[in-house]
Amino acid sequence: xxxxxxxxxxxxxxxxxxxxxxxxxxxxxxxxxxxxxxxxxxxxxxxxxxxxxxxxxxxxxxxxxxxxxxxxxxxxxxxxxxxxxxxxxxxxxxxxxxxxxxxxxxxxxxxxxxxxxxxxxxxxxxxxxxxxxxxxxxxxxxxxxxxxxxxxxxxxxxxxxxxxxxxxxxxxxxxxxxxxxxxxxxxxxxxxxxxxxxxxxxxxxxxxxxxxxxxxxxxxxxxxxxxxxxxxxxxxxxxxxxxxxxxxxxxxxxxxxxxxxxxxxxxxxxxxxxxxxxxxxxxxxxxxxxxxxxxxxxxxxxxxxxxxxxxxxxxxxxxxxx
Amino acid sequence: xxxxxxxxxxxxxxxxxxxxxxxxxxxxxxxxxxxxxxxxxxxxxxxxxxxxxxxxxxxxxxxxxxxxxxxxxxxxxxxxxxxxxxxxxxxxxxxxxxxxxxxxxxxxxxxxxxxxxxxxxxxxxxxxxxxxxxxxxxxxxxxxxxxxxxxxxxxxxxxxxxxxxxxxxxxxxxxxxxxxxxxxxxxxxxxxxxxxxxxxxxxxxxxxxxxxxxxxxxxxxxxxxxxxxxxxxxxxxxxxxxxxxxxxxxxxxxxxxxxxxxxxxxx
Numbered sequence: 001x002x003x004x005x006x007x008x009x010x011x012x013x014x015x016x017x018x019x020x021x022x023x024x025x026x027x028x029x030x031x032x033x034x035x036x037x038x039x040x041x042x043x044x045x046x047x048x049x050x051x052x053x054x055x056x057x058x059x060x061x062x063x064x065x066x067x068x069x070x071x072x073x074x075x076x077x078x079x080x081x082x083x084x085x086x087x088x089x090x091x092x093x094x095x096x097x098x099x100x101x102x103x104x105x106x107x108x109x110x111x112x113x114x115x116x117x118x119x120x121x122x123x124x125x126x127x128x129x130x131x132x133x134x135x136x137x138x139x140x141x142x143x144x145x146x147x148x149x150x151x152x153x154x155x156x157x158x159x160x161x162x163x164x165x166x167x168x169x170x171x172x173x174x175x176x177x178x179x180x181x182x183x184x185x186x187x188x189x190x191x192x193x194x195x196x197x198x199x200x201x202x203x204x205x206x207x208x209x210x211x212x213x214x215x216x217x218x219x220x221x222x223x224x225x226x227x228x229x230x231x232x233x234x235x236x237x238x239x240x241x242x243x244x245x246x247x248x249x250x251x252x253x254x255x256x257x258x259x260x261x262x263x264x265x266x267x268x269x270x271x272x273x274x275x276x277x278x279x280x281x282x283x284x285x286x287x288x289x290x291x292x293x294x295x296x297x298x299x300x301x302x303x304x305x306x307x308x309x310x311x312x313x314x315x316x317x318x319x320x321x322x
Numbered sequence: 323x324x325x326x327x328x329x330x331x332x333x334x335x336x337x338x339x340x341x342x343x344x345x346x347x348x349x350x351x352x353x354x355x356x357x358x359x360x361x362x363x364x365x366x367x368x369x370x371x372x373x374x375x376x377x378x379x380x381x382x383x384x385x386x387x388x389x390x391x392x393x394x395x396x397x398x399x400x401x402x403x404x405x406x407x408x409x410x411x412x413x414x415x416x417x418x419x420x421x422x423x424x425x426x427x428x429x430x431x432x433x434x435x436x437x438x439x440x441x442x443x444x445x446x447x448x449x450x451x452x453x454x455x456x457x458x459x460x461x462x463x464x465x466x467x468x469x470x471x472x473x474x475x476x477x478x479x480x481x482x483x484x485x486x487x488x489x490x491x492x493x494x495x496x497x498x499x500x501x502x503x504x505x506x507x508x509x510x511x512x513x514x515x516x517x518x519x520x521x522x523x524x525x526x527x528x529x530x531x532x533x534x535x536x537x538x539x540x541x542x543x544x545x546x547x548x549x550x551x552x553x554x555x556x557x558x559x560x561x562x563x564x565x566x567x568x569x570x571x572x573x574x575x576x577x578x579x580x581x582x583x584x585x586x587x588x589x
Contacts, residue, residue: 102456113451186498191492191494192491230588263585306574310571
């Protein structure tokens with residue numbers, strides 16, 4: 001069996017949740033193979049990250065270089081294609097870094113590429129059957145991936161449940177000496193922090209959240225009225241922000257705000273994983289959607305199959321009546 | 323004085339999920355195609371709009387390309403009605419069953435035939451994996467940035483780009499041209515395409531390029547060259563899911579209000 005690697009995302013020495021999730025996934029690919037964690041960065045925060053990774057992985061490769069202080073995918077790809085042997089299985093999280101790094105890495109390693117894997121069903125000598133989703137989770141597919149020339153897989157965050165972990169006592173190997181030229185034609189400048197708006201949805205105990213089902217900007221008024229009746233504010237999913245109907249600061253999701261309400265009203269929201277990724281703390285989720293097959297009904301506590309444009313004014317009125 | 327820019331935008335015809343309920347055929351071989359409404363991939367509209375806006379600033383051309391059957395021509399025409407100057411349809415039986423790498427191989431051939439300064443793709447498609455742009459860049463040895471939500475032209479050789487990263491933060495970089503960028507929704511407001519716009523481009527000739535025209539080796543593309551193949555569609559066994567409230571709208575709302583009171587949603 002080929003060598004298996006997992007790229008570890010870390011910030012200031014703290015591992016991302018995906019570090020443990022990738023370890024779970026590698027066990028499904030080949031339980032007996034020693035998996036190598038690849039950790040990049042600079043200085044003492046990198047050392048801390050490597051120590052943490054050694055608690056989950058039997059082998060850790062450390063790449064320490066001032067140039068690697070910020071995880072720039074173009075630069076890290078250039079590093080990896082020099083140090084990862086041909087034919088390897090390489091795993092990384094399907095986050096904005098993994099999406100930037102993965103496809104080009106697969107091409108450069110002459111490996112197969114499967115993105116956003118949500119399940120690993122069967123692995124044989126030279127192939128694997130993987131599970132993906134299409135159409136925002138409305139269809140699942142089995143995918144046959146040829147492993148004979150190696151593979152790069154990105155795994156959906158939160159899908160592979162992390163085990164207890166800890167106590168593996170892995171070896172950290174300093175591979176910094178193998179770093180060659182890291183210059184790229186894309187140069188990192190800065191990270192601009194997301195704006196904080198006048199309405200802070202992250203503090204709300206109850207959220208009235210709207211998606212595509214709102215259909216028109218004028219209908220947002222209906223959501224505002226419901227939110228007012230419930231003593232809270234309106235949040236939304238990505239399409240509402242793309243349409244410029246609400247500010248980006250109102251968006252719940254991996255590319256928006258992470259919220260922890262007690263009650264979450266998902267109105268006309270299909271429930272993509274990027275949206276659900278912004279919802280933490282196990283709220284009581286009410287889903288209202290006219291499509292009974294909307295994925296949101298799989299994760300909600302209570303579902304109502306109705307057009308939100310009819311549902312919202314009715315609910316507002318009933319609440320106001322007390 | 324800035325040089326003009328020749329921009330290639332890669333687009334894709336996909337089932338419109340806003341218009342359709344996606345149903346899986348009982349045998350799992352495909353999704354139900356009857357009554358499916360197809361349109362251009364949502365992300366691609368933002369890519370074409372961005373290309374047009376860059377051309378309006380610095381001059382040059384915008385070419386849209388797609389890989390597909392003859393039915394894919396309609397999406398090229400739609401993007402030309404938006405304002406793209408040229409359309410190219412890469413179409414050949416040999417391309418059928420291509421994985422992302424196969425599609426990128428076809429597009430690479432077109433990029434090498436033309437003289438492009440910038441290649442844009444949508445960041446992803448509803449039936450895809452967000453992979454073609456990154457693969458194309460690697461094949462060309464061009465720099466790449468994904469999930470781009472800001473582009474600023476800086477002189478003849480460089481762009482300043484922003485990538486949308488977790489939490490809505492923006493990773494800003496400088497990137498040399500030629501380069502490949504995948505475009506995130508929300509970067510702009512794609513212009514409306516009316517019937518008149520579509521009519522204006524209805525008779526414009528769109529060249530159809532075969533594997534031979536493009537100089538693509540048949541064994542690198544299509545099902546023959548694919549390392550990744552979809553086996554089937556299926557409906558997963560899921561947990562119980564939501565408790566679905568039944569009855570009239572009024573009855574449902576009464577039940578819901580009781581629940582919301584219990585959970586603290588209504589004080």
